[in-house]
Amino acid sequence: MSRFKRGAGLDSRAGFRQQKEECPVPNGLLKGARQSGQLNLSGRGLTEVPQSVWRLNIDPPEEAQQNVSFSASDRWWEQTDLTKLLLSSNKLETLSEDVKLLPALVVLDIHDNQLRTLPATIGELEQLQKLNLSHNKMTDLPLELWNLTNLRCLHLQQNLLEQLPSELGQLCQLEDLDLSNNKLIIVPDGLANLNNLVKLNLSFNSLKSLPSAISEMKNLRMLDCSRNQLESVPPVLAQMASLEQLYLRHNKLRFLPELPSCKTLKELHCGNNQIEVLEAAHLKHLSALSVLELRDNKVKSLPEEITLLQGLQRLDLTNNDLSSIPCGLGNLPKLTSLTLEGNPLRTIRRELLTKGTSELLKYLRSRIQEEPDGNLKDEPKTAMTLPSQSRINVHAIKTLKTLEYSQKQEAAIPDDVFDAVSDGAVVNVNFSKNQLTEVPPRFKAFPDVLYRILSLETILMSNNQVGAIDPLRLKLLDKLSTLDLQNNDIMQVPPELGNCTSLRALMLDGNPFRNPRAAIVAKGTDSLLEYLRSRIPT
Missing domain, CATH: 3.80.10.10 (Ribonuclease Inhibitor)
Structure with a gap:
């Protein structure tokens, strides 16, 4: 009985806690990794990687030292080399040089840690194809990193990198490169050697220009340069014949780039710039374009050629300086999203804009019949050019300040009648002997x-x-x-x-x-x- 009393104050789980502190990676995970070749240690609060992980394929397991008999499925000497190691979302500040002890690694994910640099031995992982180092605190990278010529995916976003060496171009097999959210001022010309690159993300940096060498990446399909300081893009960008998505949002562009050879371009995003002019040359070659985003610019007019973009599905012109738009937009067969809010449009009232794209396109189509030239333009505000000028006494307007529109048997006063006096002060109005049911509610000025x-x-x-x-x-x-x-x-x-x-x-x-x-x-x-x-x- 005294034996139980002595043990009554002990925590029966203390031994397990002590074992967990000594070995933060359970033996069961290590055993499974020897069989599958994959080890996931993400989100375990690790401040360092246990030595047992680095020596996984070198040292015999603990059970082998206890003379335990093994079944066919547990023969550790027939283990699989580790090819995938996930260490993300931990508290790692350094990575051990012993990473070289896992030469068969194909995937190494260390994103969301506190790393400031990498060991030089990272360059010995010759089989590595995917390396994720994003969301760390790295200010530089070892030169040995650029020896990983089998890399296909390299993610370096959300770090503190200010420059990259030209040796970056040695990663000739690279297909996906993410350098976003760093402090890059320039990118090296070595990019020209990345002939297999399909996706390049340079957004959220401090780039003022792009190297001409970027045009050498003949297989590039997605280029994101959003949130930089670009005032222009190099003309050679137009030579990128495989480009499908181009993001240039939040820069300082004054003109849309001319892209005559980009016949595969499907999406062009240029919102939040200072673009004032949109010319036919900017659009006429973009036959495959499905998304054109120009919101928050200073565009004053749209060329009629925009109606030739028969594949256009989304057109965003929010917050520009447009006073009119081509009616031909109403006939684009695939257009499902047209946004025009925040423009000083003269002929489209705000309540129509809020009814959605289908109603807006329907309205534009109705105006095509009225205006053969296809443009929603303000009519010149002079009585001399009005189609109903024969019905309006222009002389009376100018000399007597009288608007005479009587004995017409009209149920409503036509808009062009009011337009006829838009430039002059009228004192007298005669709408007698018509069929009006109410006073015409069209005031051009505050009375x-x-x-x-x-x-x-x-x-x-x-x-x-x-x-x-x-x-x-x-x-x-x-x-x-x-x-x-x-x-x-x-x-x-x-x-x-x-x-x-x-x-x-x-x-x-x-x-x-x-x-x-x-x-x-x-x-x-x-x-x-x-x-x-x-x-x-x-």
Whole structure:
């Protein structure tokens, strides 16, 4: 009984814990690795790799020293050489030189650790085909690494590399190279020797240019140069006949690259640049293009040649300076995504943009019949060029400031009638002897008379064509609490509007202005007015 009392305070699992601390890699894993040739030690909190792992194919297993008889499946001397070792998501700060004791390795994954460099003996793994060193803290790499001429996949993303040697070009079998999220300023000309490279990721670096040698990679299909400092791309890029995906997002490009030989290019991503001009030469050779992404640029117009991209499936033109687009886009047979938000479009109202691509394309097709040239362009705003000019007294508009459109038996006043007076001040309007059921709700300007009615509390002018307002005169309407200007043509919201503090409901949705952004408008009147006040020049 005393024997039990003495043992009552002992932890019955203490012996197992002690064994685990001595050998963080269970013998069962090592035994399985001898049979399969694969060992997964990911996510075990290792600060170093146990010696038993490096000597896996050299030392006999522990059970062999205990004179245990072996079945046919447990004959350790018939073991398989280790070909795959996974050490990711641990706490390794160094890698032992004993890695050379596993010369049959084909895959070595050490990503997501704390490594700052590699041992020179890494170059002795002559059979290595895949090496993943991403998400570490490496600032340089041993020259011996470039002796691994059988490498097909090398991942070095998310490190602290500032430069790479020209010896990189010795990896002539490489097919996948990821150098993203480093501190590279230049890439070596040795890239030209990577003739088998299919995928190259250079994104999230500090590159200001690309070497001309990049065009020598004749098998390259995907090139990602996003998030750099590129102001242009070398013309020789156009010679990359196998290129299928090109990412140039978030750079400083002013022009789209001309790619006459890239007839296999399927995706071109150039969003978040400073591109202003899009010419026919940039598009006419891209017959295989299915994705064209140009969001957040300064593109002012689209060439008619864009309608020749019959394979186009996605076209992103969000946040540019487009006032019109070719109607022929409506006939592209495969186009399933067309985004135009954030453009000062004159003929497409915001509510149509929110209805989705199918409705937008349907609208564009309807305009093709109206406008044979296929462009959604603003008509010249002069009565001399209007198709209905024979019905409008131009002389009366100019000299008498009178718009005469009476005795027409019309149920609605045509748009071109209002367009005829867009450049002149009209005092008198005569719409008598028609069949109108309501007053034509098309104001081109904010009625001057409203500014003079100081007792106004509500102004509702949605769904017109008002292009501007005078915030200084509006501020005098100190009883104005509701101002509805939704779905008009306001290109700029004056910051001084924020001083109209009597407003409790300010509605500006559906106008083509770019600032304030829709997210700010959606926050409500108080937040909108506060934002506008913050933008008033001091």
